[in-house]
Amino acid sequence: MESIAIPIAFQVLLFLSLGVAFILGSTWIITTLRFYAHLRKLANGKDKDRPTEPLALPYAVPWLGNYIGLLIDQASFWAKMKKTLGPNHQLCTTRMGPAKCYIITGGQNIQAIFKMSRHLSTDPIERQILKSVFHIPDRDIDIVQQPARDDKGKATDMGKRNRKYDIEKIYENFLLAPRAVNMLTRKFLDVFGEALDQAPEILPLPEANSREAEWATVNFYEWLKDHMFTASTTAFLGSRVLEMNPDLAKDLWTLDEQFLNLVYGLPRFLARSGHEARDRLVNSASRWLDDAHNHGNIENSEDWDPYFGSRFFREKEKMDQKMGLDTKSRAGIKLAFLFAISSNAIPATGWMLLHILTSPTNILSRILSELRSCLLPNDDNNNTTTLSIAIPDLLTPTRTPLLHSLYTETLRYHVAFSLSRDVKSRCTIDGHLLLPGNTIMAPSWMMHRNNDLWTDPPADIFYPERFLATDEKTGEVSFSTAATGGGRYFPYGGGAHICPGRVFAKQEILAAVARVLVGFEFEFVDWVETGTERVVGKKSVDGRGFPGHKKGSMGLGVMAMEWDARVRVRRRMLGSG
Ligand code: HEM
Structure with a gap:
C-alpha cells in the first residue's frame, strides 16, 4: 500500500505546485502587461484632457494583490513601487483583498488629500479599530458616527450639529x-x-x-x-x-x-x-x-x-x-x-x-x-x-x-x-x-x-x-x-x-x-x-x-x-x- 501511496501523494503535490505556480505566474504576466500598456497610453498623452483610471501595480496573487508584500516588508514594497512607477507617476492602484486601494504619494497629491475631506472619510477605519481593538459594539459606533443633520433633520456633509x-x-x-x-x-x-x-x-x-x-x-x-x-x-x-x-x-x-x-x-x-x-x-x-x-x-x-x-x-x-x-x-x-x-x-x-x-x-x-x-x-x-x-x-x-x-x-x-x-x-x-x-x-x-x-x-x-x-x-x-x-x-x-x-x-x-x-x-x-x-x-x-x-x-x-x-x-x- 505504502509504495503506491507515496507516488500518488507526490503526484498530487506536484500537480498542486504546478497549478499554483501557473496561477501566480500568469497573474503576474497579465497584470504586468496591463501595467506597461497603460503606462504607454499615458505617455502618448491619450486621454490627457479627461480624468483616467490610475496605473494598476502588477501583482502575482489573485484577489490578495499586493497585500502580502506590503505585510511582509513595507519599506521594500515602497522602494519597489517607486522604481516600477518611475519619476512621472505618483498615484497608482493595487488590489488589497476585497477592495481596490489607491496608493498616493507626491507632495501636491498629499496636499490635495488634506483639502478633500468632503469626498473622503475615516469612518470605516475608525469603525474597524473601535470594534476590533476596543470592543465597542456596532450599535454604539453607529451613534458615534451618526452623520450630520441639517435643520430639517436631513443628513448632510456640511452640517455642524453632529x-x-x-x-x-x-x-x-x-x-x-x-x-x-x-x-x-x-x-x-x-x-x-x-x-x-x-x-x-x-x-x-x-x-x-x-x-x-x-x-x-x-x-x-x-x-x-x-x-x-x-x-x-x-x-x-x-x-x-x-x-x-x-x-x-x-x-x-x-x-x-x-x-x-x-x-x-x-x-x-x-x-x-x-x-x-x-x-x-x-x-x-x-x-x-x-x-x-x-x-x-x-x-x-x-x-x-x-x-x-x-x-x-x-x-x-x-x-x-x-x-x-x-x-x-x-x-x-x-x-x-x-x-x-x-x-x-x-x-x-x-x-x-x-x-x-x-x-x-x-x-x-x-x-x-x-x-x-x-x-x-x-x-x-x-x-x-x-x-x-x-x-x-x-x-x-x-x-x-x-x-x-x-x-x-x-x-x-x-x-x-x-x-x-x-x-x-x-x-x-x-x-x-x-x-x-x-x-x-x-x-x-x-x-x-x-x-x-x-x-x-x-x-x-x-x-x-x-x-x-x-x-x-x-x-x-x-x-x-x-x-x-x-x-x-x-x-x-x-x-x-x-x-x-x-x-x-x-x-x-x-x-x-x-x-x-x-x-x-x-x-x-x-x-x-x-x-x-x-x-x-x-x-x-x-x-x-x-x-x-x-x-x-x-x-x-x-x-x-x-x-x-x-x-x-x-x-x-x-x-x-
Ligand atoms: C508623537 C506623537 C503623536 C503622533 C506622531 C501622532 C500621529 C497621528 C496621526 C498620523 C494621526 C492620523 C491623522 C490623519 O489621519 O490625518 C493621528 C490621529 C489622532 N491622534 Fe495622534 N499622534 C501623536 C500623539 C497624540 C496624542 C498625545 C493624542 C491625544 C492627546 C493623539 C490623539 C489622536 C486622535 C484622537 C486622532 C484621531 C483624529 C481623527 O481621526 O479625527 N495623538 N495621530
Whole structure:
C-alpha cells in the first residue's frame, strides 16, 4: 500500500505546485502587461484632457494583490513601487483583498488629500479599530458616527450639529487651546519629575555637596517609558486610575504590540495575549469610570482632579453619556484615547533621547546649554534635582533651536504611518479618477524617507541639525521649518483628521527630554535585547549598534525600537556639565 501511496501523494503535490505556480505566474504576466500598456497610453498623452483610471501595480496573487508584500516588508514594497512607477507617476492602484486601494504619494497629491475631506472619510477605519481593538459594539459606533443633520433633520456633509462637531469643540477648547495644553504639560511635567525623583532604582543624591551621586544601571527605554506613562496617564485620566489598576501600563504595552493582530480581527486562539490585555483594559477602564462617577464630580470645572483627570476627559465623558453609550463603550473610547496619548509620544521621546545620548558628534553638551537657559532659578544652592523648567522658554525655538531641529528630525525619521481614507464620492487627484467604495493609502515613508526630497545629507541619514539655518550675514543659527512644506512632511497627518494631540505631544516630548537630561547623567554600557541584559549590538556609542525599527511596527505611527540601551545613570548635580 505504502509504495503506491507515496507516488500518488507526490503526484498530487506536484500537480498542486504546478497549478499554483501557473496561477501566480500568469497573474503576474497579465497584470504586468496591463501595467506597461497603460503606462504607454499615458505617455502618448491619450486621454490627457479627461480624468483616467490610475496605473494598476502588477501583482502575482489573485484577489490578495499586493497585500502580502506590503505585510511582509513595507519599506521594500515602497522602494519597489517607486522604481516600477518611475519619476512621472505618483498615484497608482493595487488590489488589497476585497477592495481596490489607491496608493498616493507626491507632495501636491498629499496636499490635495488634506483639502478633500468632503469626498473622503475615516469612518470605516475608525469603525474597524473601535470594534476590533476596543470592543465597542456596532450599535454604539453607529451613534458615534451618526452623520450630520441639517435643520430639517436631513443628513448632510456640511452640517455642524453632529457628534463630530461636538468632539471638534472639545478638542479646540480642552486639548488645543494654549491654556488647556499648557496646563496638561505642566501636570505631566510635575508628575514625571516626581516619578523620577522617587524612582527607587536610582540612588538619592548624597547629603554633602562635595560627593557625587552613585551610579545605577538600567535599560534606558524601559525605564523611561514606565515613568512617562505614569505621568501622561495621570495628567489626562487622574491619579485614581493607576491606584486602582497597577497593571494598566503592562496591559497597554501588550495591546500596543498586538494592535495589528486585533485590527485584522485575528481570533482569540491566534492572538491570546492581545485579546486578554484588551479585556482587562476595558474592565479596568469601566471600574475607573464607575469610581469617578461615584466619588468625583463630573460638573467640576477645575483643570484637573484625581478622579476624572483633565477637563478634556470630563467633557468627553459628558459627551459620551449624552449620546447614550453604555459604560463599556465609554470605557473603550477612553482607552482609545489613552492608547493615542501613549503609543507615539513615548517612543518618540525614547528615540530622541537615545540619539542625544549616543550621538557621535556629542550634541548633548549643546542641548544641555540650551536647556539650562530654560531653568527657573532654584533656591537650594544648585544641589538638588527639584528642577523647575520654564515651559514657554523651552518651546521658544530661538532659545532651543537644536532641540527643535532634533524633535522635527526625530518625527521625520521614525514616524511611518499610512494615512488612510475611504472614498465617499467620486473625485479626481492628479488627473486620475477615484471612485467611491475604494480606499486611499498615503504612506508617510514615501515622503519622509525620499532621497530625492531630502538631500545633504540624504533622507536615510538621521541628522539632528537638518532643520537649522545659518544667516549668511550674521552667522546666527536658527530653527527653520522651510523644508517641511509642500506635503513632504506630515507626521501628524493633515486635513480634517489631523492629530488633535499634536500640540500636547510636542510639548510633552520636549518637556520630558529636558527633564531627563537636566536631572540625570548617563553613561552608555551596551545595546541589549528589550527587557533583558543580553547584549545584541556592538559596545559602542559612535552610531554603530544603534537600534533599527522593530519588524511589523511600520505604518502605525512612531516605529518601535528593535532593542534597548543599557546605561549607567545617576542624578546630576546641577552645576555639573
Ligand atoms: C508623537 C506623537 C503623536 C503622533 C506622531 C501622532 C500621529 C497621528 C496621526 C498620523 C494621526 C492620523 C491623522 C490623519 O489621519 O490625518 C493621528 C490621529 C489622532 N491622534 Fe495622534 N499622534 C501623536 C500623539 C497624540 C496624542 C498625545 C493624542 C491625544 C492627546 C493623539 C490623539 C489622536 C486622535 C484622537 C486622532 C484621531 C483624529 C481623527 O481621526 O479625527 N495623538 N495621530
